[in-house]
Amino acid sequence: MALKSPPVLFGLLARISRRTFSTSNALASKPVTVRDALNQAIDEEMERDDKVFVLGEEVAQYDGAYKVTRGLWKKYGDRRVIDTPITEIGFAGIAVGAAFAGLKPICEFMTFNFSMQAIDHIINSAAKTFYMSAGGVPVPIVFRGPNGAAAGVAAQHSQCFGAWYSHCPGLKVIMPYSSEDAKGLLKAAIRDPDPVVFLEDEILYGLQFPMSDEALSSDFVLPIGKAKIEREGSHITLVCAGKATDTALQAANELAGKGIECEVINLRTIRPLDFDTIARSIAKTHHLITVEQGWPQSGIGAEICARVMESSAFFELDAPVWRVTGADVPMPYARSLETLALPRPPDVVAAATSVLANKIANEAAI
Amino acid sequence: MALRSGLSLLRYISLRTSSRVLSTHINPEINQNGEKTAEFPGAKAPYVTEMKFLNENSYESIPIYRVLDNNGDVILANEEPTLDKETLLNMYKSMVQLNQMDKILYESQRQGRISFYMTNYGEEGMHVGSAAALSPQDLIFAQYREVGVLLYRGMTITELINQCYGNHEDPGKGRHMPVHYGSKQLNVVTISSPLATQMPQAVGAAYAFKRTPDNDRCVICYFGEGAASEGDAFAAFNFAATLDCPVILFCRNNGYAISTPSSEQYRGDGIAARGPSMGLHTIRVDGTDALAVYNAVARARELAVKNKPVLIEAMSYRVGHHSTSDDSTAYRSLEEIQKWTSDENPVQKLRLYLERKGLWNEESEKSLIKESRDFVVRTMQDAEKKKKPHWKEMFEDVYYDMPLKLQKQMHEMEDHLRKYEEHYPMENYEKE
Structure with a gap:
């Protein structure tokens, strides 16, 4: 679709010149918000492959409820950026059917809380059709949108679905943290032949992270299924993903002041899980804590604990593993309770202190 | 062309009906907006000052289009489709083969040889009528009771039976439960168990077709009147209309969703009534009349490839039990079933039509039944002996x-x- 109006053209030129400018400045890194990184990823992949299109509620003229698709409708038009009627079951189904027929849809959920209305299409159709069609019909699709707790939006808007989706074979589940994660992983997800659930975080959208020239280039893609060591350390391993990475890094800073060096592993992908990186780190630190925003039961931390138990990594541990998770209740609305219902840096600090002292008190264990 | 004039007659009737309905609601003298209609973003409609609620009796029932009567005679000569001998015989043979396969595979499930089966009795006319009107390139999203469509499209009895037995020759690699067929070569999307999931997906695939330059393919999506109660169905209707997709939404209204009769499934004038209200070209057709179904789908296809989505409600009766997990005599009488196996039997209607045309007789009937039956039995025995996939x-x-x-x-x-x-x-x- 041709450009629709001059302002878009100017915007595009501005973007191009910005990019050119930064390229000439080889060593510099540029602060970019997660929102813009996601936007870049979608834009670049739409530019690269005509089969890629975006659909969801308010993604076109309104630029997306969280402005992740800003400018895309103006650039690519109705054919490739589709505002849908309000029915998750409908547009998720449309996306799945379009993928069956050879397109590469990016299906935006305004928040993943609403994806529950469409979960049948994700679990029963997207995840299983390649298998059920005996490898005949791949489903290259990305389901994306904000996941987990925002702020002040209570029980039905503050849930992490990482564990839910990662339970299901056939799906890949990604939970980016930084702008680099967001861009490199979303591009990988769009190019991937399998269905990918891409869990973003509303709180992170507005945060700026430095992005290198390499990460800003349109060739930048990160591998799915590989974790990133955000911070090296020798005393204890903190495994986390998405927003919890922020919590873990803050805790690691504080612990460093006390002489405790944490190794912080940002999982990036929840399924397939990069357990090798976790195991290598345990072999170095001999202590492990998992940090996640979701609920404890059958959660991501629970899965990591089980994998440790089932592997030789277990013998490397000097103390039991501790999970730092969201409180096992629906998210309270009251601000003070909401804060306490999510893992905070002090929770991670306390957990690390206990684990390292090998003092896992009964009353403290959840 | 006969078809077109028939439809314009229908259009005329529906126009007359709608103008009559309209006239009961507008009183020109009390129209407060002169000749103009209201211009709300959500509705362009005339103003009235008389308060009146509409209900299911405010409109006449949508009529049921048919070509054949119960004796296999063409009712209105110019409605008879011009089908060659080969096509007509293919249609009929698919019906007979389907009956024989159903009979034997149903029994094989009763004997514990396969885990599950569903028969197609009473709905054969909708299957072959619609399949014959489509192009082989059109994409099929089936629900689960459309095996006649697949047979006509070219899936072999052997492939179907291998699927039910999940052996290594099953094109689906023995992964899906019985009757969940699929074929990429024949443009049949693998059947999905959760009801109505195929509906928005079909519309999505149609959207992908629409994006193809010079598209001449459409998608047909079959679903039952029970499945139409799922939210997916509403979403599919809405998206088909708002995205202007090349899709035919084909409702097989067979009167029952397992044990739930259509009288408990919905109120109002059936599934077809939802079509015009949601912006879909709509027709209701006699599903026991293969030629009427053929005409309706042929015309629907012409509309669909021009990105005008169509809803077809084909009326029929599910003669068999819902599945091998069901005994329908618990909730309906034998007499009721009897009526639909004799007078309104779609196989018989087409047979009588063929006989009147001199294309079929008692002898060819006998030999086809025997041939089909023997082939199914032999294929089933072979399928049973074949190894499971690696x-x-x-x-x-x-x-x-x-x-x-x-x-x-x-x-x-x-x-x-x-x-x-x-x-x-x-x-x-x-x-x-």
Whole structure:
């Protein structure tokens, strides 16, 4: 679709010149918000492959409820950026059917809380059709949108679905943290032949992270299924993903002041899980804590604990593993309770202190 | 062309009906907006000052289009489709083969040879009528009771039976439960168990077709009147209309959703009534009349490829039980079933039509039944003896590239089987 109006053209030129400018400045890194990184990823992949299109509620003229698709409708038009009627079951189904027929849809959920209305299409159709069609019909699709707790939006808007989706074979589940994660992983997800659930975080959208020239280039893609060591350390391993990475890094800073060096592993992908990186780190630190925003039961931390138990990594541990998770209740609305219902840096600090002292008190264990 | 004039008659009737309905609601003298209609973003409609609620009796029932009467005679000569002998015989033979396959596979499930089966009795006319009107390139999203469509499209009895037995010759690699067929070559999307999921997906696929330059393909999506109660159905209607998709939404209204009769499934004038209200070209057709279904789908196809989505409600009766997990005599009388197996039997109607045209007789009937029956029995016996797919297929196609964890599991299983082979029925599985 041709450009629709001059302002878009100017915007595009501005973007191009910005990019050119930064390229000439080889060593510099540029602060970019997660929102813009996601936007870049979608834009670049739409530019690269005509089969890629975006659909969801308010993604076109309104630029997306969280402005992740800003400018895309103006650039690519109705054919490739589709505002849908309000029915998750409908547009998720449309996306799945379009993928069956050879397109590469990016299906935006305004928040993943609403994806529950469409979960049948994700679990029963997207995840299983390649298998059920005996490898005949791949489903290259990305389901994306904000996941987990925002702020002040209570029980039905503050849930992490990482564990839910990662339970299901056939799906890949990604939970980016930084702008680099967001861009490199979303591009990988769009190019991937399998269905990918891409869990973003509303709180992170507005945060700026430095992005290198390499990460800003349109060739930048990160591998799915590989974790990133955000911070090296020798005393204890903190495994986390998405927003919890922020919590873990803050805790690691504080612990460093006390002489405790944490190794912080940002999982990036929840399924397939990069357990090798976790195991290598345990072999170095001999202590492990998992940090996640979701609920404890059958959660991501629970899965990591089980994998440790089932592997030789277990013998490397000097103390039991501790999970730092969201409180096992629906998210309270009251601000003070909401804060306490999510893992905070002090929770991670306390957990690390206990684990390292090998003092896992009964009353403290959840 | 006969078809077109018939439809314009229908259009005329519906126009007359709608103008009559309209006239009961507008009183020109009390129209407060002169000749103009209201211009709300959500509705362009005339103003009235008389308060009146509409209900299901405010409109006449949508009529049921038919070509044949119960004796197989064409009611209105110019409505008879111009089908060559070969097509007509293909249609009829598919019906008979389907009946024979249903009979034998149903029994094979009763005998515990397969885990599940669903018969198609009473709905054969909708299957072959619609299949014959489509192009082989059109994409089919079926629900589960449309095997006649697949047979007509070219799926063989052997492939179908191999699927039900899940042996290594099953094109689906023995992964899906019985009757969940699919074929990429024949443009049949693998059947999905959860009801109505195929509906928005069909519209999505149609959207993908629409994007193709010079598109001449459409998507047909079959669903039952029970499935139409799912939210998916509403979403599919709405998206088909708002995205202007080349799709035919084909409702097989067979009167029952397992045991729930259509009288408990919905109120109002059936599924067809939802079409015009949601912006879909709509027709209701006699599903026991294969030629009427043919005409309706042929015309629907012309509309669909011009990005005008169509809803067809084909009326029929599910003569068989819902599935092998059901005994329908618990909730309906034998007399009721009888009526639909005799007078309104779609196979019989087409047979009588063919006989009147001199294309069929008692002898050809007998030999086709025997031939079909023998073939099904033989194929079933062969299918039963065939090996299961290689056990490794269990791990394949979960992902496009097998993840490390799955590879590890597969290798562990391989080592285990090498070591303890004698404890497993390896002889029943294909070797590499």
